[in-house]
Amino acid sequence: MFGLALIALGALLPTDPGFFPIEMAAAAPAELTLPPLGYDYDALEPHIDEATMRVHHLGHHAGYTAKTNAAMAKLAEADPALAAEGIDSVLTKLDKVPAALRGPLRNAGGGYVNHALFWSIMAPGKGGKPEGAVLTAIESAFGSYDAFKAEFDGLAGGLFGSGWVWLYADKTSGTPVLKVCSTPNQDTPAMEAGKTPILGLDLWEHAFYLRYQNKKASYIEAWWNVVNWEEVARRFAAASA
């Protein structure tokens, strides 16, 4: 009853959000859910083992999901309008977040979005090389696919501590240019507006330790066999739109 009355009134009342009390004007952010992998836990064998995929998805990523929801709920109490923008937007505005929530949102929220991207850019029976527009963009930015891969691998091998290596589209100067970078912990290029990651490699030890232990280079080499370039191309197209 109440819901119907509200919808009817909505058409008549001004859209100024200040008109309603703030609790009614801004919807609480929808709770994030753990996104499915899109393939079985053993589908990336022998490159990435089933045990790692299970703990990584059901342990680590599920944990980031829960912690992000908890932090976003607290943000909704402090700043409902900001919380209503969702985690992707909040990650670009951490300076506007209350100090006590900044760390949790950066770490858990970053972990949530980064792992969602990670599962999507991997798939069984993939690997190989990019084609089409994304290959053209890679060649234009790096000279060749091999040069891009060498730079990406260099960053990955040289990364000290927990973090990620990225291929991202940078639109900050207008047309999107592809670049690579590494970030510490759960930081992402997406923390800056205009930068869209299209490929990411998780280099936290939990991503490879069960199968590879300290042999990080072997993990990096194996990972290329599961990169889903079609998804990377799709993300590039979306970023270029």
Next chain:
Amino acid sequence: MADGFEAAWARVRVAAQWSQTASATLPDLDYGYDALEPSSARESWRLHHSKHHQTYVNNLNAALEKYTDAEARGDVAAMIALQGASASTAAAHINHSLFWKNLAPASAGGGGAPMGESLPSAIDAEFGGFRDGCRSGLRLGLAGLPPGKDTVAIHTTQNQDPVSMSGLVPLLGVDVWEHAYYLDYKNARPEYLKNIWKVVDMGEVAARLDQARA
């Protein structure tokens, strides 16, 4: 920047028991890999010590060789370029060397309550009792003694940053890099931390506090 680095390098050499002619070496453990079970399996300790720590030592020696070379050539650009990697691996070597000394099997003093003249009262004063300190705070990172202050504190550091960078004297360090616990505990870090207390050598911690106050 270069001066500060030289000073830091000097401390590294001392800490790594490193002479101008010798290299950093992997310190031997005072106990067997199986002696610290069941906090973690012997294979985990073996991996941590003979692979991870050994790699830090190897990388540190390689970096120092290149740095000494560059220094001899007067190649300042190369020296600066090597600073980051050198500092990280040096710190990793120091931290792990301290870590092995912080641990002992139960038969050799591991797992006890704080001992000695100063440590129990220092911990009590700061954390209101050792047990409570265990639950609430002493889980992560390094406990340090700020020089000039007569108290202990908990300090967490990023990556391999040594606690000495904050002017603290390390008393107890617990490695919470995932490689320290992943094979035995996977993502259950709290379980790892609960069990590491069974092999922490509080006698060593007390000795460091006494030495820091001397």
